Amino acid sequence: MNKKLIRAALVVASTGTVAAGIATGAGAAAAAPGNLVVTAYSKCVTSHDRPGTDRVVFVRNTGDTTVKHVRVGELNGPEHSIPRLAEDQEIGPRSNGMRYYSATGVRKAGELAPGESIKTWHVVPGCTGPWAIAGYALSNPMDNPAGNADIRWSATKPPRETN
Numbered sequence: 001m002n003k004k005l006i007r008a009a010l011v012v013a014s015t016g017t018v019a020a021g022i023a024t025g026a027g028a029a030a031a032a033p034g035n036l037v038v039t040a041y042s043k044c045v046t047s048h049d050r051p052g053t054d055r056v057v058f059v060r061n062t063g064d065t066t067v068k069h070v071r072v073g074e075l076n077g078p079e080h081s082i083p084r085l086a087e088d089q090e091i092g093p094r095s096n097g098m099r100y101y102s103a104t105g106v107r108k109a110g111e112l113a114p115g116e117s118i119k120t121w122h123v124v125p126g127c128t129g130p131w132a133i134a135g136y137a138l139s140n141p142m143d144n145p146a147g148n149a150d151i152r153w154s155a156t157k158p159p160r161e162t163n
Helices: 002-029
Strands: 036-047 050-061 071-074 079-081 089-091 099-102 117-125 133-138 149-152 160-162
Touching: 036 133, 050 071, 050 133
Parallel strands: 036 149, 036 160
Antiparallel strands: 036 050, 050 117, 071 079, 071 133, 089 099, 099 117, 133 149
């Protein structure tokens, strides 16, 4: 009976040691995570005599590592995974109504490497608002969430741009 208790104690102790080693290794690997910074805004745009409100969410990875499984969206609006884009490429509108642009390029769909950025937007017909927008970016695993959302609100009509 004593042998069984000793063996059980050793198994528990070694399991704890292995778990502590895994946790320490995971902490060291995540020491310099990617960091998504979000800027959201809306603007009234006149294009081909059809005014519309662009609802824009801009995301940049300011961290040291690639952030994977990146999804971008806005509250009460679409949420989507980011596509692969060449440098200075614009695509859209896609079936979900979204348009995408990247000055830096996005080398792999769903991922933002250090320094990469993407602008996503969709157009709401007319320039009657809403002019409040809450944009966000999600990733898995979650990076530093402090900069992952941006809320802008304006009681006045945003400035008009002509393309």
